Amino acid sequence: MAEINDLMAFVSVVQAGGFRDAARAGDISASGLSAAVRRLETKLGVRLLNRTTRSVAPTEAGQRLIERLAPALTEMEAALDVLNGFRDQPAGTLRLNVPAGVSRTVLPPIVIGFMQRYPDIRMEIVVEDSFVDVLSAGCDAGIRYDERLEQDMIAVPLGPRVERFATAAAPAYLDARGRPQHPRDLLAHDCLRGRFASGAMPLWEFERDGEVVRVDPSGPLVVSPGGAFDLKIHAAVSGLGVIHLYEELLRPHLDSGALEPILESWCQDFSGPFLYYPGRRHLPAPLRAFVDFVKAATPA
Template sequence: MSDPDLSDLDAFMAVARARSFRGAAAIRGVSASALSAALRRMEAQLGVRLLNRTTRSVTPTEAGQRLLERLTPALDEIAGALDTVNSFRDSPTGTLRFNVPTIVARHILPPIAIGFLAAHPGIKLEVTTNDTFIDVLAAGFDAGIRYEESIERDMIAIPIGPRVQRFVAAGSPAYLAAHGRPEHPGELLQHACIRHRFASGVVAPWELERDGEIIRISPDGPLIASTIDMEIEAAIAGLGLIYIFEEDLRGAFASGALVPILNDWWQSFSGPLLYYPSRAHMPAPMRAFVDYLKRERSR
């Protein structure tokens, strides 16, 4: 019986962590069929089933889980050893895989990523958007960006982007002329409002705050969407009021397409954090990104 090669072992780890051939393929930049072939080859060589596959899920068998637990530190050590070569380059090379919320991908990460990639032409950055908290390591990512309440305590976290953000409320001039301007959050219940549905299926209540008083309401309206652009266009068209990240509405405010309302009740919160696992050896591309962030923040 021949032993599996390192590429097949790595394929197994990717699929077992992501619990999906398609998800692992997207992260690895290969086809799902290539990963499936590697798993079949590996299981044939070892003579034991490593993954249970159904149309909806992929889960390790007991043998697969034991193998995953033993392989993870070993392959991480090999990757770290190979990555030490990067320290001898003028600029490190490799791929960074980030998982970030939509708001970060839209407004916060682009200028940072552009500057970083210009400074490090040997590094490729892959960004996946996800508005729910995930185990970035298990999913095969190098790091994630989330807000403070979502980050596990055993992760290293550093600031990225603005330190304070706000949710802001707005309506079109035509809507406000026809329906009036609310002066208190409670009045939103008498207005048409445009709501956002997260990927988890949750339609979160609107939370407004002034002088320590927090009001949570779930107003009704003609549209619930999971696409920010559609929600903004609907508000501009006068279908209802909107309450979302300030960054998303700056253009509409500047053009006059939307008008701020309930300004005193806009809720502020801490900005996002880049988080990544604590390791004895940080991969050179990740170290380069962290160093770049720190330099930019010190300017």
């Protein structure tokens, strides 16, 4: 049992990417995890982790061990999860990987309702805009839009089925610089852009009456998604330029008049997000409960 505990400690550190994050997730001290990994390395006679002051990553031997352990750990989790069938309420941990926009606009009412319904389930939300392998990331499921879903995954609609982009700027900015009448007019404006972690800077896409226009405007500010959404929105409200973002993120400022919508007839609708997870026969009880909750809460 001691060896199993040390193996589980090693796996948790690798999945979390460090001792501190693993300690927070597992309610155990970082020093306890470090001691467990050292014991395991001593017993096996090989180094399993490369440690620096900034990061922890598996060695080649550690990666091989993780790959061989993964199926066994999945079976162990499934075996323990069978006991959930004897509970009045499912219990355990549900780990979701979600993009920043969804975490701010779609997920809050769903998570609150779910946790009120299932108080014995603990949720861990990892906010990440790049596409990831949810299993390799140590998550049970992910949320993404349909163009970014991985093949061979089960996808369940979640939240509003139609969302919309909005393009807007502060009234004072538009009074000074003019109001664009066509998407190509944006090339003469200061535009507030976003860049993915991969380095890609998505074009701004518009559509009207079957005509699709993609523009690559420039401007004074480029931010990464996530928490930087707030910075970009604040910059737009302050009159620094034009913003093109999910309408729900801009809604409070559009309603207050701090931002004025432009090119409304060109702004695209797009399908809402999906909860996706591996199509395996046995779902952990927390994930099964969440899937059922989402299906019941999402409009057809």
